[in-house]
Amino acid sequence: xxxxxxxxxxxxxxxxxxxxxxxxxxxxxxxxxxxxxxxxxxxxxxxxxxxxxxxxxxxxxxxxxxxxxxxxxxxxxxxxxxxxxxxxxxxxxxxxxxxxxxxxxxxxxxxxxxxxxxxxxxxxxxxxxxxxxxxxxxxxxxxxxxxxxxxxxxxxxxxxxxxxxxxxxxxxxxxxxxxxxxxxxxxxxxxxxxxxxxxxxxxxxxxxxxxxxxxxxxxxxxxxxxxxxxxxxxxxxxxxxxxxxxxxxxxxxxxxxxxxxxxxxxxxxxxxxxxxxxxxxxxxxxxxxxxxxxxxxxxxxxxxxxxxxxxxxxxxxxxxx
Amino acid sequence: xxxxxxxxxxxxxxxxxxxxxxxxxxxxxxxxxxxxxxxxxxxxxxxxxxxxxxxxxxxxxxxxxxxxxxxxxxxxxxxxxxxxxxxxxxxxxxxxxxxxxxxxxxxxxxxxxxxxxxxxxxxxxxxxxxxxxxxxxxxxxxxxxxxxxxxxxxxxxxxxxxxxxxxxxxxxxxxxxxxxxxxxxxxxxxxxxxxxxxxxxxxxxxxxxxxxxxxxxxxxxxxxxxxxxxxxxxxxxxxxxxxxxxxxxxxxxxxxxxxxxxxxxxxxxxxxxxxxxxxxxx
Numbered sequence: 001x002x003x004x005x006x007x008x009x010x011x012x013x014x015x016x017x018x019x020x021x022x023x024x025x026x027x028x029x030x031x032x033x034x035x036x037x038x039x040x041x042x043x044x045x046x047x048x049x050x051x052x053x054x055x056x057x058x059x060x061x062x063x064x065x066x067x068x069x070x071x072x073x074x075x076x077x078x079x080x081x082x083x084x085x086x087x088x089x090x091x092x093x094x095x096x097x098x099x100x101x102x103x104x105x106x107x108x109x110x111x112x113x114x115x116x117x118x119x120x121x122x123x124x125x126x127x128x129x130x131x132x133x134x135x136x137x138x139x140x141x142x143x144x145x146x147x148x149x150x151x152x153x154x155x156x157x158x159x160x161x162x163x164x165x166x167x168x169x170x171x172x173x174x175x176x177x178x179x180x181x182x183x184x185x186x187x188x189x190x191x192x193x194x195x196x197x198x199x200x201x202x203x204x205x206x207x208x209x210x211x212x213x214x215x216x217x218x219x220x221x222x223x224x225x226x227x228x229x230x231x232x233x234x235x236x237x238x239x240x241x242x243x244x245x246x247x248x249x250x251x252x253x254x255x256x257x258x259x260x261x262x263x264x265x266x267x268x269x270x271x272x273x274x275x276x277x278x279x280x281x282x283x284x285x286x287x288x289x290x291x292x293x294x295x296x297x298x299x300x301x302x303x304x305x306x307x308x309x310x311x312x313x314x315x316x317x318x319x320x321x
Numbered sequence: 322x323x324x325x326x327x328x329x330x331x332x333x334x335x336x337x338x339x340x341x342x343x344x345x346x347x348x349x350x351x352x353x354x355x356x357x358x359x360x361x362x363x364x365x366x367x368x369x370x371x372x373x374x375x376x377x378x379x380x381x382x383x384x385x386x387x388x389x390x391x392x393x394x395x396x397x398x399x400x401x402x403x404x405x406x407x408x409x410x411x412x413x414x415x416x417x418x419x420x421x422x423x424x425x426x427x428x429x430x431x432x433x434x435x436x437x438x439x440x441x442x443x444x445x446x447x448x449x450x451x452x453x454x455x456x457x458x459x460x461x462x463x464x465x466x467x468x469x470x471x472x473x474x475x476x477x478x479x480x481x482x483x484x485x486x487x488x489x490x491x492x493x494x495x496x497x498x499x500x501x502x503x504x505x506x507x508x509x510x511x512x513x514x515x516x517x518x519x520x521x522x523x524x525x526x527x528x529x530x531x532x533x534x535x536x537x538x539x540x541x542x543x544x545x546x547x548x549x550x551x552x553x554x555x556x557x558x559x560x561x562x563x564x565x566x567x568x569x570x571x572x573x574x575x576x577x578x579x580x581x582x583x584x585x586x587x588x589x590x591x592x593x594x595x596x597x598x599x600x601x602x603x
Contacts, residue, residue: 039505043425046417050481051433053414057474058440058448065451079458124346130339141347143592144354147585149535151552152574156353159360159567167356167373195350204601207593245601256444259537263556277446277538284450285542297447308442312435 062301068294075288082291089295099296102274109190109275110254116194117250118243121201126231128202129209139206146199154263157192182272185265189273192260197253201246208242209235241314248311255304276300354578361571368567383572393573395547396554403465403540403550404533407472408526414473415480416522420510422481423488424496434481441478445538448474453542463545471539476529483528483594487521488514527588528595534581551577 038045064079069089071082093099128139145153160168161178169175178184216238220230236243258277261267267274267282280300284293360368362379387393421427422434452471453462461467495517499509537552544553555577558570585592593601 039507042506042510043421043427046421047427047430047433049414050418050437050477053473053477054433054437054440057452057470061448061451061455064455065447068451068454073454075457079455123342127339127343127346132336132339138343138347140586141351142343144582145350147531147582148354148578149537149552149555149581151535151537151555152578153353155555155558155570155574156357159571160353160356165369165567170373195353199350200597203593204597207601242601245597249597252442256446258446259552262537262541277444280444280446280450281538285453290450290454293450297444297450300444301447304443304447305439308439311442312438 102279106276124202125205143199150259154260204246383568400550403468406469408529411476411480419481419484437478467543483525524591
């Protein structure tokens, strides 16, 4: 059974009222004075550490990052030693041609990668959902790429696309430097992302397909609907919540794509594959301009946060019912 | 969906087409991996032959070479240390929280729960920039601890989300019985719920292990030559184009992905829940 979870919290069943209602002693509530602190403060003790870790590794760094973005901080200075410069970093960023181009590349890349993954993933899920012998084997083979360490996956493709000894050039009888030309480099990075991440979409949609009720399909077939009509008017609408989850998740994750680009092109040639993650990385850890890097990081954060809120809204609306 | 409509001939044709499509897909998705495996078993001359060699007697010289290289073994050990510590930390911190979220809704709980999801979804590079500055200020960069802390930003949310789904599915009656018998919340959790939740804990541990094992970005910034992990070592290989010897590079690549593929298949049943952060269960 598959379902979208994380909707409204389940009502509090049987915690304190149920035993009492049945005329039984309400064990967890009654003996407050004798209980050890571990029991009396069970809830805060259970949630507290998670909260603390979140604040430490996530909340504080993000706040600090906002401060960094507003200063001209350099590595020689103390944590708060940077000079306050207001929004100058953001202004620099918005007038930086590489950054503006990188925004365009990131949006285009994300859209193209997600679109290809959704279409191919839906096709794979439909195929794997057929009731034919050998499907387990096909399923295993098709999900393998997403388990591969992204850096190693990118390396595989880099060797396949190698201009001199790569098997792709050998088959095509060409000597194209795939990763050295802006257009082909972007296509190559896109291809590798599709290769690596389509299985995610396929698995989510396959879980969705398996959870669909049979009756609507049978009813439609009895009514004489063609296969295409059944797919278009029965399967797709029923699958919609799963399609939405896959679409949002892939958009959020492609938007932050980094490993493949780093290993294959490093953002080049001529910034053709300069995704926002790559730009932020290079600005901070190669050029050591942490103020500008933090500003770029915050812009990325705001954009991802917006996508996340949409995702959470979808989850809270309850998913497929 | 069974293939039921149409005459017997069209049905056969459809089956054949489906298999053909699947075969083409498998070729696309599997070929790069098989090719790398092949390269790792070829001698240098075979690798750089003018026409690709398809049939050859495999050589294990590159594996022997890599397995005795100090940097590879060290990176392997580092990867083990940081991924297992991150998983252990996330489990210890996250499992009780997941239980509390599932059973005892409290004020602000939902906000906290969803902010965990946001934590998992935000671009790692955006968290990494300030984290690096702070960690280097307190002198923690290039230590295992810094990488472990960085990994909790994705493994903790994963544990909490997957385990909450797991606890939600566990019938509440189990604890009710324990409570009626006079057990406190902690005792019920420790002695009754946790043993039942073991499969879920194993699954979420494997899912986190997979993410930590595969991470490149955090490790690239937060480690040095002594503490670098396998993906960072691998990225070093890709730097120098065709000049690099492909044999050891591909052999290390195979050795890096082998464990993670094994883990992943062990948690196959839970893979979907893990990769959709619990939004869809498989």
